[in-house]
Amino acid sequence: MGLLEKKRPAQGARRTSNSASGRGRRKQAQVIAFANQKGGVAKTTTTLNLAAAFQEAGHRVLCVDMDPQGNLTMSQGVDPDAVEVSMYDVLVNHVSIRDCIAHQEVDVACASIDLAGAEIAMSTQIGRERSLEKALDEVREEYEFVCIDTPPSLGLLTINALTAARTVIVPVQCEYLSMRGLVQLQNTLAMIRDNLNPDVEIAGILPTLVDSRTVHAKEAIEMLEESFGDQVFASRIKKTVRFAEAPVRGMSVLKYDPDGKAAYAYRQLAREVLGVDT
Numbered sequence: 597m598g599l600l601e602k603k604r605p606a607q608g609a610r611r612t613s614n615s616a617s618g619r620g621r622r623k624q625a626q627v628i629a630f631a632n633q634k635g636g637v638a639k640t641t642t643t644l645n646l647a648a649a650f651q652e653a654g655h656r657v658l659c660v661d662m663d664p665q666g667n668l669t670m671s672q673g674v675d676p677d678a679v680e681v682s683m684y685d686v687l688v689n690h691v692s693i694r695d696c697i698a699h700q701e702v703d704v705a706c707a708s709i710d711l712a713g714a715e716i717a718m719s720t721q722i723g724r725e726r727s728l729e730k731a732l733d734e735v736r737e738e739y740e741f742v743c744i745d746t747p748p749s750l751g752l753l754t755i756n757a758l759t760a761a762r763t764v765i766v767p768v769q770c771e772y773l774s775m776r777g778l779v780q781l782q783n784t785l786a787m788i789r790d791n792l793n794p795d796v797e798i799a800g801i802l803p804t805l806v807d808s809r810t811v812h813a814k815e816a817i818e819m820l821e822e823s824f825g826d827q828v829f830a831s832r833i834k835k836t837v838r839f840a841e842a843p844v845r846g847m848s849v850l851k852y853d854p855d856g857k858a859a860y861a862y863r864q865l866a867r868e869v870l871g872v873d874t
Contacts, residue, residue: 625658625739627732628799629761634777635748637769638804640667641839641849642865643745645858646765647702648848649866655740658697661707662728662757663747664714669707672700673846682708686731687756688717693731701847703739715752724752725792729760750784758785759792763799765869767833770806770816778824799869804833831865834858 630643640663647657661668662683666676676682679698683705685691698704718724732742744757758764766781778801788796801824807813820828834857842852850859 623740624736625732625742626763627742627744627761629744629746629754629757629764630767631746631754631758631764631781632766632768632777633748633750633754633780634769637767638833638839639748639767640671640745642765642767642802642804642833642862643743644668644671644702645848645850645862646865646869647741647743648850649862650741650743650870651702652850652863653866653870656738657741657743658703658705658735658739660693660705660728660732660742660744660757662711662753663707663745664709664711664753665747666707666709666711667843668745669698669704671843671846671848672698672702672704674698674700674704674706676706676708679706679708682706682710684708684710684714684717687711687714687727687753690727690731693734701851711753718752725755725759728756732760750780755784755788755792758788758796761793761796763797765799766801767804768801768820770803770813770820798827800829801827802829802831802833802865806832806834808832808834829865829868831861831868833861833865 630639632639643659647659651657659668660683669676669679679696681691681696683696686693686696686705693705696706698706718727721727744761746754746757764785766778768778785796785798801820803817803820806817836858838849838853838856838858842849845852849856850862853859
């Protein structure tokens, strides 16, 4: 289920910047959208920490915050209310995406509350579903991975993310009501394939906020595996207070608690996505 057959080893040159372009033509970035129309399923947490794990493994990574709440932006210590240029300007006014990238622990294309009005502002634009895809063309050769955090809805912002992405990771809280939303997401993906992006596919379904002490969580994972088989990642993201503490410090859990179980879980997930043997 890895996106790459094997991790590309470093060839001596020290990486001086997360967005360094280097010489020659680079392989274009793998674009991954993190989507689930239900909120509170650790979507932002997964976007940031998987991106941080990719970067820790030596890959160049860009996170794109497409959620008007700006939680990913805040999780990297950037105030969404203070940014001068945000993804709203990129999508609506066609400003260069470079202008809204903050170089933090990982590079982040920042969100602001203005994004809440982006869908209305884009409604009259021709090709509005491809606005993000076109914006990313400018930086595709500068990164190996682009990780897109989406809002908890299946509106135009999420459709932009799914149109731009090659693969989708679906964080799912291990509760029955959370899992029901997968059907709606699958229907949306079918529509995207038919009309906008025939190549997009689900890379995997990620069980999150797992409380292994409860029977309900175990039954929920069993239901996922029965319904979706090997599309369910082997990695499990368990509940921990570290996920609430790390964003307050403006960092990923890998930086905040590098030796903790939460950081280990996302490193394991990164290896699984990359197809690296554990």
